[in-house]
Amino acid sequence: MFSHWVISHWSFGGFRFFKMDSNENKDSVDHPEDGLGLVFLVGFMGCGKTTLGRKLASRLGYEFMDLDHILEAQVGMSIAEYFSSFGEDAFRKLESDVLKQTKYPPHAVISTGGGLPCFFDNMRWMNAHGKTVYIKLSPKILADRLENEKGKRPVLNGAKGKDLVDFIEGKLSERDKFYNQATIIADGLSLTAERVEQLLNK
Ligand code: S3P
Numbered sequence: 001m002f003s004h005w006v007i008s009h010w011s012f013g014g015f016r017f018f019k020m021d022s023n024e025n026k027d028s029v030d031h032p033e034d035g036l037g038l039v040f041l042v043g044f045m046g047c048g049k050t051t052l053g054r055k056l057a058s059r060l061g062y063e064f065m066d067l068d069h070i071l072e073a074q075v076g077m078s079i080a081e082y083f084s085s086f087g088e089d090a091f092r093k094l095e096s097d098v099l100k101q102t103k104y105p106p107h108a109v110i111s112t113g114g115g116l117p118c119f120f121d122n123m124r125w126m127n128a129h130g131k132t133v134y135i136k137l138s139p140k141i142l143a144d145r146l147e148n149e150k151g152k153r154p155v156l157n158g159a160k161g162k163d164l165v166d167f168i169e170g171k172l173s174e175r176d177k178f179y180n181q182a183t184i185i186a187d188g189l190s191l192t193a194e195r196v197e198q199l200l201n202k
Helices: 049-060 067-075 079-086 088-101 122-129 139-146 161-179 193-201
Strands: 003-011 014-021 038-042 063-066 108-111 131-136 184-187
Touching: 038 049, 038 122, 049 063, 049 108, 049 193, 063 067, 067 079, 067 088, 067 108, 079 088, 088 122, 122 131, 131 193, 139 161, 184 193
Parallel strands: 038 108, 038 131, 063 108, 131 184
Antiparallel strands: 003 014
């Protein structure tokens, strides 16, 4: 994508200029001229979005935001409680609204729920408003990480061992096509905030 400068309007000081993207669409926003703007971390549950996101934000000196936590604070209940009271369809609509209606600072690192990129036009929206980083891990590694913390994640439905690996394989095969639309696809194994910063600055 290249940009060009456009004379926007006449003002007392003379011409005012603003930068316009050549593939402008109605969703695009003015990205800050310096810095990375909004960095959305996407990927399956357990891939490390929150841990890595915090480290990346502190490294860059940006605010860290976790959309799952913002949603929980807005509804005053945990995601597990919301799922069991209102069901998954209501949750998906709400998480999309939270994504699009949250007020973001000019620069931030934002951790997103594992299913969020795969519903509505959320992935397109994130790519139009910032950069996206897919933290990619194999089903086996994700299962090892999730084995002991399933209670918090209603989508997993209490699966264990081989069932859990099979479940993750199935879900990833549905979700990969969304995750793969990310600006950057990073191997999540031993991934550091420093490496993500390098990839973002490439
Ligand atoms: C979900 C992932 C969770 C949370 C919800 C649904 C999913 O977020 O949004 O339980 O469908 O993958 P994390 O990826 O942060 O666990």
